[in-house]
Amino acid sequence: MLETPSFVAYNHQYNLVLKQLKKLCVGTQAAFVIQCNITLFCLAVYPIWESNKPLPLEFEHFNSGMFHYPFYMFEVIGAYICAYTNICLDLLSVGFIMISATQLRKLNIKLIDMKENVKSLPDYSEENSEKLTLDYLKECCIHYSDIEEFSKCIQDCFSIISFIQMVTGCVSVCNALMLLTSLSPTSPEAIFLFCYTISMLAELGLYCWFGNFVYHESLEIVTSCYFSSWYECSPRVRRSLFILMERNKRPIEVKGLSLITLSLDTFISILKWTYSYYALLRNYKAKHHLYNSEM
Template sequence: MDELLAYKSLAPHVWILRASGIFRLNQESPKHHIFFHTIYLRWLIGFFSVYTIQQILKIYYSRDDVNKVMETMFLFLTNTDCIYKAVVFQSKPERIEELLNTLKGPIFNKGLPEHRPLLVDTIRHAMLYFRIFNHMSLFTCFLWVVHPTLMHIQGKPIQSTVWLPFDANQDPQYYIAIVYVWIQTSWLAHANTAMDVFITFLLEQCRTQVSILRIDLENVVQKSKEEMADTSSSYSEILEKRFRKMIIHHKEIVNSADKIQDIFGGAVFYQFIIGGWILCCSAYRMVSTNPASVEFVSMVMYIICILMQIFLYCFFGNELFYESIKLTESAYDVDWLEIPMKLRLHLLIFMERIKRPICPTAGSIIPLSNSTFVSIVRSSYSFYAFLKNSDH
């Protein structure tokens, strides 16, 4: 099965998610490993939840000051998004394993030379996107530590973005607080980027499989003739067998896309809903900072990360949709005259099956498309303009 190339695109992300305390070990692991890893998963959710509660308390105690509320609100919303996705991973591990088993299966790993470049490209892009996204997020968290530390060294008072039971402007309390915040934000950023890239590249793997199916469909006549020359089977038998395999392949792709939407659709929907508010709150805080400061750079980096997070879902969902539309074009490119009359019915049945394109959505409501990304950005600007106008 050509080294399970379909699964290799997500294998590193699975390892990262398990190491980060997001996704449980598979049931084939030793029982004592599963036991301790489960404790680790539950502890981590509690660790994140405590930090989120501290943010809620900070917002509550600062509710009369809009600027202080905005300093915490965008981080609070991001944390809730991360926790939501983590809960999905921990509450539906069997269904996620089903998807991973599909990627390991023979239908997605046919081992043909013409399929390999597409699968290898997907593997390379999956790691590239994760590294870029992850490094940007961790660098942003680092800048959030640098800015208050410089102010503290200069003797200037700082405002913590979370509620703390002590004065963070005193030593050594400050360094305890800043290390705690840095660990929380960096761990959340690392886990969040891994979850986002994992989900989006499940969609991208579906798109890759549609591209592979297009190649098989366009070359079905030629490949059948080549196989007939090398075997004793008849041309009609070979052609019929290949049509049946393509129908099964397409069914598996559609089922995988449906499972992805069913498992992660709610989390993606929540992310889209709060995405506009996060961008709005971030922009509101950014315009009140000095453009030459570390804080301003950190906010710019954070906004880019949030835009990238939303864009990944919209872009790869959009690519899957349009690649599935092209599948119909590939069916029309088949050499009909070389197909026996009794087998043309198989092609007609297949064309009926692919007539409806794969359209991934968030929560079965919002389509994952480039137009959705533009709409979210526009909405966030509208929220921001409303907040700015309400200040005057």
């Protein structure tokens, strides 16, 4: 589907815009990978700094003895494999989401540059300008339909994955914050948990930010139609623009399991819910500790 004519058309003309979006996507994903590597490094080395933490993941039968170091390496390598599998899945998902956002950005620019692009056609003349403009708008409508279909394919493939990542990310952040409250801020384990919390929030933010990019660019279709010099066009062209604007009243969204819309509003809601859940667990822990001390 990435090789459809509407997706590859005008790539040379808008190459600079596509390169800027690619640079933004690659830079964001690189920062996420670096943060995850810092977290994995902290997981691997913090037991060395603390004598009472012999292994990255507790397993008392191998805390000492001849199998201690082989099992230590096994846990570290296993953690890296699991983490990188998760990272690759995240980057694959948001990469496809970014393709959808990039195509929407290109469509917006095509609509704004409608007059100039039609005039640049080799067979353009004043007599057939209306026909060429209508054909151009037809291509834009086909482009929008292809983007809708592509976004639907993304949702069919990755909606369950993104939903699971969002839910598990929220729970992981809550648990990490609970553990952080019981540790010294300067302890190696606290540093690891802090990095882990940042990584999980970055993962949630990655999905929501790229999903919000799609939603925002979809909403911009109406604005782009308005800035397309419609007042200089014939009534037939205006009607075509109006139909495209009406069609876009239901913008393209990327959802997790058709329940959670990936957007910045959702990310803020997740942060609020996570903090509320964390505060509830902290109060419960404090009351439980007080009850045990009174007993």
